[in-house]
Amino acid sequence: MAIADLDRRQALLYLASIGGIAAAGGASSLLAGTAPETPAPPPKSTLARLPWPYKALDPDAVGNRAYQDYSKAHCMYGTFEAIVGSVAEKLGAPYTDFPFEMFIYGAGGVYGWGTLCGCLNGCAAAIQVLSANPEPLVDELYRWYQTAALPDFDPKGMKFKSVHSVAGSPLCHPSIAKWCEASGKKAYSPERKDRCGVITASVARKCAMLLNDQAAGKFAPVNGVDARTKGCMGCHEKGGPLENMRSKQACAPCHSDETLAMKGHAKIKL
C-alpha cells in the first residue's frame, strides 16, 4: 500500500472518530485502500436527501417552542424551526446546521405582503422536509386553519388572553382582519403581535400531530372541501367545462354570493 493511501486511511479514520464525516459511503470506499482511476463524485451531504428521518414529536413542546421562536424571527421561522429544529436536535449534525433563520422572510405573509400565512408557509416547508407523502398533510392542515376557531392552544408565557377567530382563508391578510374584527384590537397592537405568536404555536402543534399520525400509519383527514367550494370547482377547476383557475382555497370568503350575483353569475349548483 502506498504512502498516499496510508495518509488517506489515517485522515478518514481520524475524521470518522471525531464525527467529521457525513458521508459514510464515500469514506468506506476510500478506506477500501484502492484509488479509483476516475475520481468518484463528491459525496452529497445528508442534508440534500429528503425526507429526513422523522422522530415523533411532543406536540405541546413543539407549540411552546414555536411561541418562543416567533419572538426571535416571526411566524414562518417559528413553525419551521419548532418542528424541523426539534427533529434536527434528535438527529445531530449535519441536520442542526440547516440555515433555519432564512425563514424569517415569511413574516406577515412575506415581509408584510399579507399573502400566505407564514405559519402555513413554514409548516409546508417542514412537512416537505419530514414526510414522504407531504400533500395530504398540507391539505389537512390548510383546511383546518381556514375553518377552525383559532388559536386552540395556550403556549407557556403568552401575554394576553386569546380571542378566537376563523380566518376563512390560508392567507395572512384575511386572517389578521378577521381577528381584528373579533377582538376590536388594532393590526399593529401588542395584542395582535402576541396573537400571531400564539397562532404560530397552535399551527406548529397541529402540524406535529399530523406528522406523528402519518409516521405512525394512522393519519386520516377530517377536514373536507365545503359544498359551496365543490360547487365552484365543478365548473372552474380541473375537468370542469370552464377549467379557468387553480385553487384549493374556500371560494366564498372572497367570492360571496352577493358579489357573484352583481357580476351576473348564475346561482351555483350545490
Place this chain on the structure above:
Amino acid sequence: MAIADLDRRQALLYLASIGGIAAAGGASSLLAGTAPETPAPPPKSTLARLPWPYKALDPDAVGNRAYQDYSKAHCMYGTFEAIVGSVAEKLGAPYTDFPFEMFIYGAGGVYGWGTLCGCLNGCAAAIQVLSANPEPLVDELYRWYQTAALPDFDPKGMKFKSVHSVAGSPLCHPSIAKWCEASGKKAYSPERKDRCGVITASVARKCAMLLNDQAAGKFAPVNGVDARTKGCMGCHEKGGPLENMRSKQACAPCHSDETLAMKGHAKIKL
C-alpha cells in the same frame, strides 16, 4: 509533538487538500497542535450563516436555468434553485449541499392551493439567503410581478409562443385566472404548464437583476404603491384610524369600487 498531534495534522491537511473541511476555524485550532482541556463546541457549518457571499449572476442564464428547473420540481424550486444554486456552484461545498429539492412544496401556490405564486415564494427565500437587506428587493419584485405584463423573457426551449397577462396580485390563483382569460386556454392545459415555466424563468431573471443591482450599490425601486391602494391604506393600514389589516398587495383587484359600494363603503379618498 506527540504522534496523536501528527495524526491530527495529517488528517486535517489531507481533508483540506480535497476540500473536505467546511469549518476552517475548527481546523486551524486543531492544527495549532495543542489539545484543549474542554472540547470546543462543534463548528457551525457556513450554511447556517446568512447571507451567503453573493456573486453577481448572468440574469439570462438564471432565467434559462429556472425554466429547466421548473420541469424538474415546479415554480418555487425553479426560481430558488436557479438563483441560489448558481451562487452555490461558484462557492462550492457546503453551499452545494443545501437541500434545494425541499422547495417543490411551493408548486401552484403550495401544492395547488393557489396562495402565494411559487416563483415569488422561491425568490423571497433566495433573496433572504443572498441579501443583507432583503425587504426592499422583495417589495420591488412583488410590485413588478403584480403590475407588469408577463412573461417578459423567452427562455431557451420554451414550447409555445407567450401570451402576456397582468396578474394584479402576487397570488397564484388570480395570476393563472388572468392568464386563462387572456389566452383562452385551460388551467391544466400544456400551454398553461409551459406558461408557468416561462414565468418561472422571467421572475428568476428579474430577481437576479435586482440582486446584482443591490450588490453593486445601484438598486433603486421603480414600482411604487398605486394611488387607490394608498387611499385604502390611509384608513386601514398602520397608523390609520381603523388600522384593521396588514397588506402590501394592491387592493382594487379583490376589493373593487363596485363591491365596496355594495357594502356601503364610502368613496375612497385618493
